[in-house]
Each structure stands twice: as C-alpha cells, then as structure tokens.
Amino acid sequence: MRQPEAPLEEMPTGTRNSVPSWLRNPALVAGIIAIILIVVGQLVSPGFGSYGQVVSMLRVASFLGFIAIGQTIVILTGGDGIDLSVGKVATFAAIIASKMMAGSDEGLLLAIAVPLAVGAAIGLVNGLGVLYLRIPPFVMTLGMMGVVQGLILAYTQGKAGGRSAPALTALVNDRWLFQLPGVLFLWLIATILITLMLRHTSLGWNIYAVGANRTAARLSGVPVKRTILLAYSASGLFAALGGIMLLGYTETVFLNLADDYTLRSVAAVVIGGTLVSGGIGGYVGSAVGAILLTVLTSFLTTINMPESGRIVINGLVLITLLAVYGRQRRLRS
Numbered sequence: 001m002r003q004p005e006a007p008l009e010e011m012p013t014g015t016r017n018s019v020p021s022w023l024r025n026p027a028l029v030a031g032i033i034a035i036i037l038i039v040v041g042q043l044v045s046p047g048f049g050s051y052g053q054v055v056s057m058l059r060v061a062s063f064l065g066f067i068a069i070g071q072t073i074v075i076l077t078g079g080d081g082i083d084l085s086v087g088k089v090a091t092f093a094a095i096i097a098s099k100m101m102a103g104s105d106e107g108l109l110l111a112i113a114v115p116l117a118v119g120a121a122i123g124l125v126n127g128l129g130v131l132y133l134r135i136p137p138f139v140m141t142l143g144m145m146g147v148v149q150g151l152i153l154a155y156t157q158g159k160a161g162g163r164s165a166p167a168l169t170a171l172v173n174d175r176w177l178f179q180l181p182g183v184l185f186l187w188l189i190a191t192i193l194i195t196l197m198l199r200h201t202s203l204g205w206n207i208y209a210v211g212a213n214r215t216a217a218r219l220s221g222v223p224v225k226r227t228i229l230l231a232y233s234a235s236g237l238f239a240a241l242g243g244i245m246l247l248g249y250t251e252t253v254f255l256n257l258a259d260d261y262t263l264r265s266v267a268a269v270v271i272g273g274t275l276v277s278g279g280i281g282g283y284v285g286s287a288v289g290a291i292l293l294t295v296l297t298s299f300l301t302t303i304n305m306p307e308s309g310r311i312v313i314n315g316l317v318l319i320t321l322l323a324v325y326g327r328q329r330r331l332r333s
Contacts, residue, residue, distance in 0.1 A: 026273030070235030078278025092241030098162030123236020172248030175331035211278030219322035
C-alpha cells in the first residue's frame with residue numbers, strides 16, 4: 001500500500017532552515033553568478049572585466065531588459081500567461097521606426113510614438129484573444145508571432161530599409177555621465193518606475209492579486225479582465241521600446257533583428273525569481289536576469305564557444321530554472 005505523502009509544511013521546513021537566506025533570493029544569486037562570470041572572464045581573457053567592457057555588456061542587456069518588463073507583467077498575471085510574440089513585435093517596431101526616421105531627426109517623436117502604439121495594439125489583440133476567445137496564452141501569442149511576421153513581410157516587401165535617427169543612436173551609443181550611455185539611465189528610470197508601479201499602486205496590486213488567484217481577485221472587486229488587457233498591452237509596448245533601442249544600437253534593421261529575444265525574455269523573468277504560475281516576483285529580478293544572460297553570452301563568446309553551443313547552454317539554463325520553479329509552484333499549491 002502506498003505511503004501517504006508528508007504534509008506540505010513538513011517537506012520544505014528542514015530545507016529552508018539549512019539554506020542561507022541569501023540563497024533564497026533569486027535576483028541576488030543571479031547577480032553573484034554574473035559577477036563570478038565577469039571575474040572568470042577577466043582571468044581567461046584580460047579586458048573582459050574592464051569598466052568599458054562591463055558598460056558595453058550592460059548596454060546590450062538593456063535591450064533585453066526593456067522587453068522583459070512586459071514579459072514580467074504578463075507572467076505575474078498568472079493563468080499560464082506568457083508572450084511569445086515579443087521578439088517579432090520588437091523587430092516590427094524597429095522596422096517601422098527606421099523607415100520613418102530614415103536617418104534623420106526630423107519627426108523623431110512621431111517615429112517613436114507610432115511603433116510604440118503598434119506594439120501596444122498587438123499586445124491588446126493578444127489580451128483580447130486570451131480573454132474573450134479563451135485561447136491559451138501560449139497558443140495565442142505563438143499565433144500572433146506568425147501574424148506579425150506576415151505584417152513585417154507585407155510592410156517591407158521582404159527587404160528592410162531605413163536608418164536610425166542620429167539622436168537615437170547618440171542616446172544608445174554615446175557615453176554620458178560616468179561614461180555610461182544614455183540608454184542605461186533610461187533603463188534605470190524604467191526599472192524604478194515599474195517597481196514603484198508594481199509595489200505601490202492599485203494597478204500593481206491588482207496584477208499580483210490576479211496572478212495569485214483570479215477567482216478570489218474577481219470576488220474582491222479587482223477588474224480582472226482590464227488588468228489582463230493592460231498587462232498584454234504593456235508587453236507589446238515595452239517589446240516595441242526594446243526594438244527601438246536596439247535600432248539605435250545597430251543603426252540599421254533586418255527581418256529577424258530581435259527574434260532571439262523571445263525566449264531570452266522568458267529566461268530573464270524566470271532567473272529573476274518570478275514564478276511562472278504568477279502572483280510572485282518583480283521586475284528588479286528580471287533586470288538582473290537580463291544582465292546575467294548577457295554576461296553569460298559574452299563569456300561563452302570569449303571562450304570561443306560556437307553559436308550552437310551557446311544556444312544549447314541558454315536552453316539548458318531555461319529548462320533547469322523552469323524545473324526548479326515548477327517545484328516551487330507545486331509547493332505553493
């Protein structure tokens with residue numbers, strides 16, 4: 001006869017007491033691992049840990065960081081929430097912006113506002129499909145990824161054109177205070193504002209409530225549908241913002257500019273400690289996760305790891321973390 005399972009409270013108690021508190025902070029652990037990789041990289045290849053190189057890695061991490069903002073919010077809302085269209089949305093936004101800018105600062109604000117609006121609209125459609133058509137988020141956003149790819153081909157006729165505005169390029173690439181590029185200050189401001197929104201506003205509390213238990217949130221008067229729609233719209237908006245910043249870095253676009261950022265944005269969120277089941281987590285951890293993934297990629301490049309190996313390692317990292325947090329989800333349930 002099968003032995004009954006131990007009560008939930010008896011399973012993790014000993015483990016929790018034996019593990020230092022700092023090891024239970026995913027964002028802190030990710031930050032420590034990133035620092036270790038930088039130190040090891042410096043030993044392997046002198047200059048890897050230099051101030052200029054670290055700043056360059058942070059600049060690259062910021063593009064993923066912007067995209068991970070929306071991904072974090074969507075995952076926090078629970079219901080198996082995820083947005084697999086962010087990479088294509090970022091690419092589409094960059095293509096629209098590059099064509100409107102055409103290498104000139106004239107009409108720069110409009111050239112930024114339009115792709116941001118397009119990204120938010122795509123996110124809104126994702127939210128409507130999830131809510132009213134009851135399509136699972138994975139399927140809905142995966143389908144939207146294909147739709148956006150079709151829109152890109154229709155818009156460009158298969159050939160991307162245009163060029164970043166000089167002001168946008170200066171924001172991303174020029175060194176400002178403390179030799180830091182302006183995009184890092186923009187990312188810092190966004191991190192602070194998003195963290196304050198999640199922790200100290202009714203919208204943020206609604207996001208956590210919806211992610212923790214949608215039925216309880218609805219019975220408590222939380223506007224569940226509106227919150228989910230705003231979450232997916234925000235995901236599209238910040239994906240577009242990440243694409244625009246990426247355009248400032250590359251100065252030109254191509255048809256798969258940000259495709260790699262889809263799964264990496266999910267990995268950044270998971271590394272940062274946000275539960276895939278929703279309701280627990282925050283953006284600071286996702287930002288640290290974005291930094292860790294960028295440092296890891298740079299480290300693997302430094303040791304001459306082929307691209308195939310880098311892809312495999314990034315995939316293994318994501319699978320491992322999802323397995324760990326899947327266990328946490330079962331314990332939470």
